[in-house]
Every structure is written in C-alpha cells, then in structure tokens.
Amino acid sequence: MRSEEQRRLLGQFIRSHREALTPDMPTARRRTPGLRREELAARAGIGATWCAWIEQGRDxxxxxxxxxxxxxxxxxxxxERAYLFELAxxxxxxxxxxTPAAxxxxxxxxxVDLIAHPAYGLDRLWNACCWNEAAQQLFAPWLEGDGPHNLLRYVFTQDAARALIPDWENRATRLLAEFRADYGRALDDPRALALVERLKAESPFFAQVWDRQxxxxxxxxxxxxxxxxxxxxAYRQHTLHPTERSDYKLVVLVPSEGQEEG
Structure with a gap:
C-alpha cells in the first residue's frame, strides 16, 4: 500500500511533467502551462477525473x-519512468x-582498496560507506572526521564543495536529479525522507531544486x-553497481587530460 508521502510525490511529479509538455495545438490564449489534464488523459487513454485524482494525491x-x-x-x-513506477x-x-539490497x-x-585513483562507495542514501586515500585527499573535508559522510550534505551545505566544484550550481542540480532516481526506491526507508527534509531546511537552493522534480x-x-x-x-567519472547489492554504487575517478563536459 502506498503511503501518503508517495501519493503526494506522485501527484507532484505527474503535474510537473505535464506542465512541461508542449500542447499538440497551442493557442494564443492559454492560462494553463503545458498540457491540460484533459489533454494528458486523452494522450494516455485514461479518464480525466482519474488523472486529476492522482495529481491531488488521492488513494x-x-x-x-x-x-x-x-x-x-x-x-x-x-x-523518470522508473521513478514513476516506484512512487505508484x-x-x-x-x-x-x-535485486535485493542489504x-x-x-x-x-x-x-575501493585496490584502486589507485580516487574511489568511494555510496549507500542508498548516498552516504560514503568506504573510500581510499586518493578520494580523501580530493574530497576533504567530506571524507574526514565522523560520519555519515553524506555526499548531498557536503555538496549543498559546505563552502569547501563550492570552491572545489567548477560551475557548482549546474553540477549540484544534476547531482540532485540523479539522487531523486534513487530516492524513489528508498521511500520505505524513513531515513530517506528525514535526509531530504533536513537538506531542505539547511539549503534553500536544495529546496528550490528538489521541487523541480x-x-x-x-x-x-x-x-x-x-x-x-x-x-x-580533470577526471573521467565511472559509476558501477555491485550485482548483489544494486542500491550501492562504486564511483571511480580516472585522471583525464580533457576538459569538463557541460
């Protein structure tokens, strides 16, 4: 059974993406951004009332x-599709x-211990669960001191991250969009919601980007x-998932001579 939080997020997600779509036949006077609910319902072959109820978070x-x-x-x-099904x-x-995760x-x-270049492991909430010395040297103070060494809290709340990451705003925005894909699979974990609420309180920019869905x-x-x-x-980033624990990831940064992609 879906929780109230899942229903609310599902409604927000559908509405946000509906309003971002271009109508099939745009008109000069249009008060509603993107598609109307009736137009989305027609495209999907579902009832308009049923579509409205989903956006309203009804059960x-x-x-x-x-x-x-x-x-x-x-x-x-x-x-985005995987996230839709997770919320529903x-x-x-x-x-x-x-694949089950533990x-x-x-x-x-x-x-991580065998890799010479910066490498670290992330759990389902993007806490660093392991890292090597090269990663610690690159990402201090994220990987120093006591845990939980959360990557999002480091990027969105620490000045050191803003100084380390060129084009910080765009990189942070994409990072959060990547995390949301994992967040949809972690809604059964109360720590996930607690992490998001804490970050929304700590970082106005996080709250703003999070609401973009x-x-x-x-x-x-x-x-x-x-x-x-x-x-x-410059590094080339590679992200891998252990087959036996798909909600964990290994991130490796291999030195590169190229310029950063936008």
Missing part, C-alpha cells in the same frame, strides 16, 4: 498498464527483476575540480 488504484500509457504520454526518460508502488512490466558488500570495500540516470563523464593544492584537475 486511487493505478494499474501497471495505465502507468505504462501515462509514462509514454509524458515522454518520460527511463530514469507498481512493478514496471518492462523493467528487469530488482548491507554494503565486502566486494565494494575490496575494490527533475530525475536523470547517473552517468559518467569528465569532471573538473579546483583542488586547493593541485589546482584545476
């Missing part, structure tokens, strides 16, 4: 097939079977940093 039953049509009508990306508490008929696997710790898949690419001792350095 209505949504079938996987209806969600499939809704995802197509909203033109969702794979990450339904299994995407086109998605692979999920404590951080020993393999993750072992891999953006969701993207975590991808690699060139990442630049302005290190206080080494100056401008």
């Amino acid at each position: 209505v039953s949504v079938s996987p097939e209806a969600l499939r049509r809704l995802a197509m009508a909203l033109a969702l990306t794979p990450a 508490g339904r299994r995407d008929p086109d998605a692979p079977a999920p 404590d951080a696997p020993e393999a993750l710790h072992a891999m 953006a969701v993207v898949a975590r991808e690699g690419g060139l990442r630049g940093f302005v290190h206080p001792a080494q100056g401008l350095i």
